[in-house]
Amino acid sequence: MNLPEDQKIWVPWMRRSIQLALLAEGRTSPNPLVGAIVLDSSGRLVGEGFHTGAGNPHAEIEALAQAGKESFHGTIVVTLEPCCHQGLTPPCTEAIIKAGLKRVVIGMVDPDPRVSGNGISRLKDSGLEVIDGVLNQECESINREFSFRVRHGRPWGILKWAMSLDGRIGLQNGSSKWITNTIARDSVHQIRAKCDAVIVGGGTVRVDNPLLTSRGKSDFEPLRVVFSRTLDLPKSSKLWDTKNAKTLIAYGPEGDEAFFSDLPNGPDKLRLNSDDPSELLTSLSEKGCNKILWECGPLLATSAIKADCVQELVVFVSPKLLGGKAAMSPLNSFGFESIDSTYKLQHSILERKGEDLCWSLLI
């Protein structure tokens, strides 16, 4: 990091603010993760706070409340540019000015067009010293999904599959329980716990009858989305029971709505104008999803990749050999004619999960 020498003193405090922000991982959507600390005029820590969820106080307000009068002539260190607009809560810039702080240290500019530099301007115009870009990459990285949604109007998409060493996600007869071990499957529950929605296609509902929850790894279960072209779905499915987690049935123009007549009341319905996965993701973005997980079969996975609805892949590889030309593969054809034209991914994280591997990559 190429920070000027006199700004390096803020690095440990920004690191603490990032720690605080991460305490609410998976719970703030559509809002970002934000953490803040307040130092008094002599540099002592007098307040800490983080944003716990949409509609709750912002991190700055929490930290200022804890600091009370001791924030006067002090410094606030916050991972994200303070907001200057009236949202579900009042603008943070005004609270900071009112508290009599003399300095604001910021990690990243808010990509939200309602803020996006306007918060910094408002603070500077009010005579406060503003230092920007401290641990900028780290602050950007904890809000990668939020920033992606704000910039593209679609949630960050993760595609997960579990395969054998010879690249098979199921036998020819559809059997896939279980290719990976319990440690790997536990990781999938953890990934779900940090996503706002999990999407499957009708085929997965028909064949696997999945539950798609985090198995209690999060207080807030992700929205379970069934994306069906035809609404040819089973009458009975674990997903139709919405006691512990919500379900949304999204369907395109060919969907036969007669299916709904026998369905229990639990699941929500969403009629779309097309079978394009990006239309579904735009809707989920409007519902406040920053990050979604595709847990679908090859047909939907391939169309999601083609439609730029996948930014990250998480692939579990189990040391088993399934074999079989007709066995199930992770993806259908993209129509590539040469290796040079295929998708090239960027390595992110490689982990052992017991005997299995888990490889995360960016697309």
Added chain:
Amino acid sequence: MNLPEDQKIWVPWMRRSIQLALLAEGRTSPNPLVGAIVLDSSGRLVGEGFHTGAGNPHAEIEALAQAGKESFHGTIVVTLEPCCHQGLTPPCTEAIIKAGLKRVVIGMVDPDPRVSGNGISRLKDSGLEVIDGVLNQECESINREFSFRVRHGRPWGILKWAMSLDGRIGLQNGSSKWITNTIARDSVHQIRAKCDAVIVGGGTVRVDNPLLTSRGKSDFEPLRVVFSRTLDLPKSSKLWDTKNAKTLIAYGPEGDEAFFSDLPNGPDKLRLNSDDPSELLTSLSEKGCNKILWECGPLLATSAIKADCVQELVVFVSPKLLGGKAAMSPLNSFGFESIDSTYKLQHSILERKGEDLCWSLLI
């Protein structure tokens, strides 16, 4: 290691003997890797040696020659039980007895039925102290392939493939150049350099026209074996030029020998009684191969696994997406009906090769 306390002093010397043995890695087949050191009667190192290849002196003889008269009343530390039979060279037990040594420290018993404890008995009967099993696992591991061949009458088989993240070894049109990067391909050349033979099927010769050499990574290029059921092979192939490496064309009863009429003189021919890969491997064992590498397509790879001709898998995974139901997969069907009945492999080594992964496993 649960060695008695008074035997632990031999561990560093055995480690040195193992180092010496490994200097000839890939060059001693059908013989094992063997290293030896000689200490004089006061425990000073006076000789070192290793076996450099079949027909050359054994490690003990090299070390004793270097020690000369100083070996009298000394100790020899050798990774493998000294031989007691006349092979291409005279028995080592007699040379040890003649040199007037008082002690022999041994890493592992020779699995060769002509030795297999008889060497140790001969030494004990001659009044020498024999200490056995020092660094036994390490000594066994450097001769895993030799021991396997001696015990099973077949070379140790390694199956290698290179695939995309979605488990594809080629596009539908057969294109596979290159799925992996140059670092991964370089590793394949290194693996070949340590194998006695590399086996492909007719399909690979027709489609890829491979060279199958170590690209100079070994002075001794592996024997290149084409295993063809029908002898439907191209008239022209890099493999028919045997200037830098030998080629063997092995074929089953359906092979049309008319193919040979136009073939250059270089390649050797081997007619087999069946298309069973294990018959080929028995022949290669008789030709002195301890370790062979399958670099074949899915058809032959699948039949090699079914016939227990694969003990180790080396799978390269490249972070690319090829897609395609009709794209090429590593393996054909084994006819499994449930995941429980599929092959389960044992993790051995996982390495990054640039952006690619290389996962080695035991079957």
